Amino acid sequence: MLKQIEGSAAVAEAVALCRPEVICAYPISPQTHIVEALGRMVTTGQLTPCEFINVESEFAAMSVAIGASAAGARAYTATASQGLLFMAEAVYNAAGLGLPIVMTVANRAIGAPINIWNDHTDALSQRDCGWIQLFAEDNQEALDLHIQAFRLAEELSLPVMVCMDGYILTHAFERVDLPTQEQVDAYLPPYDPRQVLDPANPISIGAMVGPEAFMEVRYLAHVKQQQALELMPSWTDEFKRIFGRESGGLTHSYRIEDADTVVVALGSVLGTIKDTVDEMRERGVRIGVLGITCFRPWPTAAVRAALAAAKRVVVLEKSLAVGLGGIVSSNVAASYTGSPDLVHTVIAGLGGRAITRRSLHKVFGEAVEGRLEPVTFLDLDHAMVERVLARERELRRSGPIAENILRDLGVVAAKVG
Amino acid sequence: MFQIRIHGRGGQGVVTAAELLSVAAFREGRHAQAFPSFGSERTGAPVVAFCRIDDRPIRLREPIMAPDALIIQDPTLLHQVDVFGGLVPDGYVLINTTRSFDELGLSEFLARFRRERLYTVAATELALKHIGRAVPNAALLAGFAAVSGRISLESVNAAIRDRFPTKIADANVAAATEAYDSVMKEMQEAVHAQAD
Numbered sequence: 001m002l003k004q005i006e007g008s009a010a011v012a013e014a015v016a017l018c019r020p021e022v023i024c025a026y027p028i029s030p031q032t033h034i035v036e037a038l039g040r041m042v043t044t045g046q047l048t049p050c051e052f053i054n055v056e057s058e059f060a061a062m063s064v065a066i067g068a069s070a071a072g073a074r075a076y077t078a079t080a081s082q083g084l085l086f087m088a089e090a091v092y093n094a095a096g097l098g099l100p101i102v103m104t105v106a107n108r109a110i111g112a113p114i115n116i117w118n119d120h121t122d123a124l125s126q127r128d129c130g131w132i133q134l135f136a137e138d139n140q141e142a143l144d145l146h147i148q149a150f151r152l153a154e155e156l157s158l159p160v161m162v163c164m165d166g167y168i169l170t171h172a173f174e175r176v177d178l179p180t181q182e183q184v185d186a187y188l189p190p191y192d193p194r195q196v197l198d199p200a201n202p203i204s205i206g207a208m209v210g211p212e213a214f215m216e217v218r219y220l221a222h223v224k225q226q227q228a229l230e231l232m233p234s235w236t237d238e239f240k241r242i243f244g245r246e247s248g249g250l251t252h253s254y255r256i257e258d259a260d261t262v263v264v265a266l267g268s269v270l271g272t273i274k275d276t277v278d279e280m281r282e283r284g285v286r287i288g289v290l291g292i293t294c295f296r297p298w299p300t301a302a303v304r305a306a307l308a309a310a311k312r313v314v315v316l317e318k319s320l321a322v323g324l325g326g327i328v329s330s331n332v333a334a335s336y337t338g339s340p341d342l343v344h345t346v347i348a349g350l351g352g353r354a355i356t357r358r359s360l361h362k363v364f365g366e367a368v369e370g371r372l373e374p375v376t377f378l379d380l381d382h383a384m385v386e387r388v389l390a391r392e393r394e395l396r397r398s399g400p401i402a403e404n405i406l407r408d409l410g411v412v413a414a415k416v417g
Numbered sequence: 418m419f420q421i422r423i424h425g426r427g428g429q430g431v432v433t434a435a436e437l438l439s440v441a442a443f444r445e446g447r448h449a450q451a452f453p454s455f456g457s458e459r460t461g462a463p464v465v466a467f468c469r470i471d472d473r474p475i476r477l478r479e480p481i482m483a484p485d486a487l488i489i490q491d492p493t494l495l496h497q498v499d500v501f502g503g504l505v506p507d508g509y510v511l512i513n514t515t516r517s518f519d520e521l522g523l524s525e526f527l528a529r530f531r532r533e534r535l536y537t538v539a540a541t542e543l544a545l546k547h548i549g550r551a552v553p554n555a556a557l558l559a560g561f562a563a564v565s566g567r568i569s570l571e572s573v574n575a576a577i578r579d580r581f582p583t584k585i586a587d588a589n590v591a592a593a594t595e596a597y598d599s600v601m602k603e604m605q606e607a608v609h610a611q612a613d
Contacts, residue, residue, distance in 0.1 A: 004443035006436070138476070168478055173439045173451040175474075271476030356479040 001178050007139040007169040008033030010176045011104060011162075014143040016047045017184040018102075018150045020076040022068035024053040026061045028083040029116050030166035031106035035078050058083040062090035062103075069099040070205050072196040074150065077101070080166055081108035084122045088129070091159075095130025095221065097206050098194070100153030102146065103131075106166040107267070107318075109351040113402035117352020118166040119318040120266065124295075124327050130221050132160040132228055133296040134248065135266040139169055140176050141293075144247035147179070148239060150188055155231065156224050157194045163295075165268040167352070179243055187242050225297035232294060250299035252291040253306050255281060259288030261368050262310040264303075264332050266292045269316065269348070269355050276360040285368055292328070303335040312342045314367045316360075316378075318349040325375040341374070348378035384408060418471040419567055420481045424500045425490030428460040433580075434488065434554045435466035440579055441558070441572035442470040450475045463498045470567065484508060486565055488557055490540070492521060507531055509565045511600075513540040513553050533607060536564050538596050547592035548585070555589035556596035563600035570597045 003010070012034050015023075023042070025035035041047035051068075055061045061077045068075040079087065084105055094101050105123045109115040123133060132152060136142035142164040149160040164170060195205055209217055229250065236249040254274055256262055263273055270291045280287050290306045292299070307313055313336060315329035324330070326345035333343040346363055349355045359379050366372040387408055392398045421438060425431035432453040439451035447470050454465040467481045482502075486509040489500055495512075504510070508530065514537050518524045527535055538560035540553030548555075558573045573593055578586045 002443075004440045004449065168452070171453055173436045173449070175443060175448060268478050272478045275477050354480050356482070357477070 001180075002175060003178055004173060004175055006033065007142060007164065007172050007174070008106075009037055010139050010143045010178065011146055011164070011170075012037035012041070013178055014146045015076055015102075015104075016041050017179060017181055018076075018147060018188055019074065020047075020050055020102075021073040022051050022053065022065070022075045024055050024061045024064040024068070024075070024077050026055050026058050026079070026083065028058070028080050029106075030108060030118075030170045031078040031080045031083075031104060033170060034104055034106070038076075058087040059090055062087040062094060062101075065101045065103070066090060066094050066097065066099055069094070069101050069193075070097070070195070070197045072191070072193045072198070074154075074191045075099075075101045076103070078104035078106065080106040081110055081116075081122045084126060085110065088126065091126055091131065092129045093206070094159045096217070098157040098221075098224075099159060100150075100157055100191070100193075101159040102149045102153055103159065103161050104146070105161050105163045106170045107163050108166040115351040116166075118168050119350045119352070120163070121319050121350075123161060123163045124319045126161070127296055127327070130158070130225075131296065132156075132158055132225065132294070134160065134162050134294055135292065136162065136164040136169060137252070137268060137270045137291055137293070139164075139172060139174050140245075141247050142169055143176055143178070144239070144243070144245075145293075147184055147188060148235065148248045150191075151235065152228060152232070154191050154193075156228055158221075158224050158228070163267065168268045177243075177245065183242050187239065228294075229297050229299055229301075248293060250292075250294045250302045251306060252293060254289040254291070256288030256290060256306060256310075259286050259309070260311040261285075261287045261314065261364070262290050262307055262312075263287065263314045263316060263364065264290045264292065264307075264328065265316045266295060266328060267318070269318065272355055272357060273316065273360060276357045276364065279357070280361070280364060280368075285364075287364060287368065295328075295331075298331050298335070300335045303332060304337060307332075307336050307338075310336075310338070310342075312344065312367060312370075313338075314344045314346055314364065314372070316346045316348050316355075316363075318347075320347050320350065344372045345375045346372075346378055347375070353379060418469055418475065418477075419485050420483070421468045421470070421486045421488065421561070422481045422484040423466045423468070423488045423490065424494050424498065425464055425466075426460075426494070427462045427464050429464075429490050430552055430554045431464045431466045431490060434490070434558060435468040437554065437573070437576045437580060438468045438558055438561070438568070439470075440576035441562075441568050442468075444572045444575050445568065447471065448473060448475050450477075454480065463494055486561065486567075487511070488561055489513060490553055490557060492516070495521060495523070501526070504530070507534065509534045509561075510536070511557060511560050511564050512537045513557055515539045515542060533604070533611075534564065536560065536600055536603060538600050540592075540596060543592045543596050543599075547595070548588040552589075555593040559593035559597040560600045563597045563604065570594065 042052040065075040153160040317328040329345040435451040439449035442449035492514040540556035543556040
């Protein structure tokens with residue numbers, strides 16, 4: 001059924017249709033609306049049987065999810081930003097134990113300085129933890145990926161993180177097609193766990209493993225992620241058959257057939273990039289887009305194939321490997337058969353800085369003309385940065401950087417746009 | 418694509434207004450996207466929300482920098498925030514006020530825009546009359562429907578009924594209907610004045 005609703009509400013509806021049995025949550029913006037909506041559904045009996053557990057921290061949220069999943073329940077939670085970092089140890093445990101938990105990460109920056117706006121720093125900080133990581137381009141895909149996530153998680157006995165841009169998607173009202181319970185039931189079979197903690201048949205899960213077997217356990221985690229790469233494309237076909245639309249999968253390509261320049265990105269910024277690319281195409285520029293839906297496991301073969309004919313690649317990412325450059329671009333460069341010099345990194349939108357068509361036209365234009373630097377920070381205020389550096393040269397006790405910049409700007413509160 | 422930017426203060430329902438507008442457009446079979454200027458929405462602080470309406474799916478995620486229409490919930494923002502920033506030359510403006518553009522000191526500035534697309538509506542007064550609280554959304558959205566002709570009053574009222582319990586919805590629909598009629602009347606008078 002078509003509905004005009006908030007992204008968070010759409011995701012909550014999708015999660016409820018997946019019949020989770022345990023939902024644990026600790027509030028943190030911008031994911032809060034999702035678990036609030038699910039909490040209401042449990043209270044009103046719309047979602048039953050399901051236990052909604054308020055916990056005292058994100059660490060507890062993931063720990064409860066681990067316990068519930070190990071006891072054979074379909075478990076769900078959601079978090080963002082510092083919340084994801086606070087649960088990091090348990091996030092690794094969920095993957096190491098092979099528990100098929102599904103978690104939404106409403107992507108948000110990480111402090112300090114404190115910032116509640118969107119970027120991908122939170123999810124990408126956990127890229128090597130062993131979870132499958134899927135990124136939604138719009139709210140329809142966010143909704144669909146949650147349904148696919150439970151299926152994928154339970155088939156492989158691996159946890160899945162569904163990443164959606166905080167505020168930009170979670171708080172946006174747009175049209176979504178909500179599936180029926182019958183459609184979701186046809187796609188997602190009841191949870192049949194590979195391992196269960198059962199008093200009637202006691203086992204131990206998560207015992208110490210020494211050097212004699214640890215490598216093999218880790219290797220098997222890697223093998224399982226590779227299996228996901230094989231399974232996902234065929235499951236996308238099945239999804240289309242039941243739900244009537246294409247959604248998810250490893251990557252989405254757009255106008256890349258004859259493209260000399262291909263822009264690679266994750267998440268909701270793909271929409272703005274596609275509009276920009278359409279405008280450049282009208283001027284005859286041969287440019288296309290590759291959206292990465294599945295970031296972990298990294299779809300090496302799909303990326304390599306999509307970029308095979310590209311003469312240059314621009315990776316636009318809302319994350320920064322401080323001291324290196326791009327995180328996504330490092331992955332892309334490793335999958336590109338051309339020279340790594342032809343893979344450009346554009347760091348954009350950190351801490352919610354708006355990514356506009358105007359700025360994209362400029363940076364893509366520079367790429368097409370061969371003038372783009374290896375690493376570019378989109379819309380960086382160079383004068384502001386120079387003032388800070390000058391102050392630090394002149395003064396030993398130059399003070400806190402963030403507060404100095406705000407004073408230079410003459411603002412006391414945050415400003416967007 | 419038609420882009421609307423709504424300016425108000427935290428607590429006045431700016432974000433809700435954008436959401437209701439998107440629902441009204443959706444009910445007419447259009448694609449619509451509503452989103453807030455995320456973040457520090459403290460009560461009383463300047464807040465912006467956005468709504469895009471189109472006949473095809475909307476992919477664009479940038480803030481609306483060149484709006485086709487402005488809805489200003491609080492006229493005290495006029496001299497605090499650059500509310501008119503980027504407004505297209507043939508754009509629409511609706512301001513919640515009981516004062517005239519002259520009294521607001523805007524006549525000279527607004528002369529560069531199309532006079533027949535610029536209106537005021539006493540949305541707060543209509544809200545106090547019908548709802549008993551200073552919640553100007555319904556009246557403003559109905560006023561916008563009248564000024565722009567981009568959305569029907571029926572769709573605005575249906576979006577209100579979707580969102581609120583019957584009693585509150587009835588009061589809001591009453592405010593909306595009176596606001597719509599008052600702006601339509603003002604528009605007809607403007608047309609007659611021009612004809613004279």
